[in-house]
Amino acid sequence: MYEMIMMWDWLGFAIRWLHVITAIAWIGSSFYFIALDLGLRKVPDLPVGAHGEEWQVHGGGFYHIRKFLVAPENMPDHLIWFKWESYMTWISGFALLMLVYWVGGELYLIDANKADLSLWQGIAISAATLSIGWLIYDRLCKSGLSENPTLLMVLLFVLLVAMGWGLNQVFTGRAMMLHLGAFTATIMTANVFFIIIPNQKIVVADLKASRTPDAKYGKIAKLRSTHNNYLTLPVVFLMLSNHYPLAFASEYNWLIAALVFLMGVTIRHYFNTCHARAGNPTWTWAVTALLFLGVIILSTMGLEYEGDEEEQAALSGSALVMAQADGFEEVHEIVMGRCSMCHAREPFWDGIRTAPKGVLLETEADVALQAQAIYLHSGVTDAMPPANVTFMEAEDRAAIRRWFRNAEG
Template sequence: MMDFAIFWDWLSFAVRWLHVITGIAWIGSSFYFVALDLGLRQRPGLPAGAFGEEWQVHGGGFYHIQKYLVAPAEMPEHLTWFKWESYATWLSGFAMLCVVYYAGADFFLIDPNVLNISAPVGILLSLATIGVGWIVYDLLCRSPLGKSDTGLMLVLYCVLVFIAWGLTHLFTGRAAFLHLGAITATIMSANVFMVIIPNQKIVVADLIAGRKPDPRYGKIAKQRSLHNNYLTLPVLFLMLSNHYPLAFGTQFNWVIASLVFIIGVLIRHYFNTVHARKGNPTWTWLGAAVLFMIIIWLSTVPKVLTGEPKTSAASAAAQVYIASAHFPAVRDTVLGRCSMCH
């Protein structure tokens, strides 16, 4: 009979793999449509209601794409929806959260030195932070602040910084980073499930009923889609960070996470600007590089800021193990095979 630990390890691997597959599908389609939208060209002679068009070549053929800012005059016979990539990514991500962090809450989720709580309480806190994160974001978007894209993004960034700081006072550093990524990814997926797709369905229903669609539904959906576009790269960093303790294993981990969001915005701003044919803002890469150097410094030189001694004497109990002839081999094994994840 298969050992349960082996089965569970393979289950964890399978869920991670599925999450990566679905994430690639979602991110790929998201990046493509943002690039397509920004690259649309207007010309005389476009069909009534068409905002712009784009000619593309790929895979040995040419594609002619036109975008209707609100909707075409009639409902097309065939309509392709892009939504399951988002749903599958979130569901597989939540499954991974359950398999790894909830099933192993005592090891991966909870740190008694941070907050001494039981596993069930930690899981409830985890679920609450994910849900509250979406509610706060959605309320801000629906508030009068939502009319200003720049103002809304600045406030949302401040909220994310506060969440990053708060999570590091609830969970392990590793779990804090993953939960910040999970909250952000939930916002992105909920944007699709709760706003973008429902708004598009309203427009489709109006077309079928012969009514003129309200353009505000498309405007709202586009704003949420733009948020998703800028949040993607920070989420990828946060999800990958669990393999790199240098990112989360410092008391400045919440600062590192906050800087990562700025780096992600800078990189996406570069690509969005290029796709829109509005220039080549290479300064964004310089800014991202400078911020990344600051992150490296924060991860390796925290004691300079805190005044802590560079080294501390080993305890009497630890000295017993250090004195063992096998200690160097064990140390090398742990550093080479375990430390990157644990």
């Protein structure tokens, strides 16, 4: 049994590592080609069909790059296809989603306080969101809205916000954020698999058959590639969000996700404009900062938060101060009853071999040392216990907040 648990943990680590590696490769190549495409210049000696060229220096060498809008007159013998980075990122991400949110669904996927679902129903919803969202998006792109890309982007944003809200009605906040990211990443990979690569293959086949390729295929692929460009940064945020309970465990987490998508647009607009040498839109910095301020405000709105700015002084209090503060005994009992079965030196919750993230909550000293984490994860937010599996009551969370506030006096 012990060996199986170890192998399961290492399997999760290996899949996560693969996911990070392939995601870096995909995002890196995507950002590079977007910057390259926007930075192309017109010169007098361009060959027939060439749109522009760029000279670059890297690693001690010089690179001369040219782009053809449709294709060159003669197909080169060696052609590199950028597709496996995208495919392997999605495959490894989907495997990781199954490992964490399907196998561990009772802890991380379903929130019994939101919806009375069995595990298999939660898994079915999880799987369905990845496909249904793509079908809706793809239909929008093929409906003629491709001629109005701004309106299409607005509708895509509405779809993403609606999906976030809907997922939040049945899943834990952590699962909502992750699934919204997975849903968005599915759109991006499906764009590559179903649209961009097939269209490029049509062009290659036409060239090999001595036919003139239709420029429409490049135009369609370009639209989908642009969408991927603007969606990349929000996906990275959503995939990392489970480390930040103030993002995923707040009442308005789905609105936080919506603002993150807008920040992705403003950040990418700045870089895209600079790469195209079309100006320096520093106004995007201010807009991004305001959007992030909105995220910070939303992270605590609607919570039963008590205290004022002076309460923050308690964050730097020592463990001794926390242990001596009024209410510590009550909080210690709450933690023993709601948290210590997992956060123990020898956890006795099924499936957990070691205390999550090494956080121990057994002794009074443990609780005092982890005061800030307890306050943020179980007092200010409902991040812990995950999915509230130990049924921590609102009164318990209020007691944690009172204790933490008392420590300042």
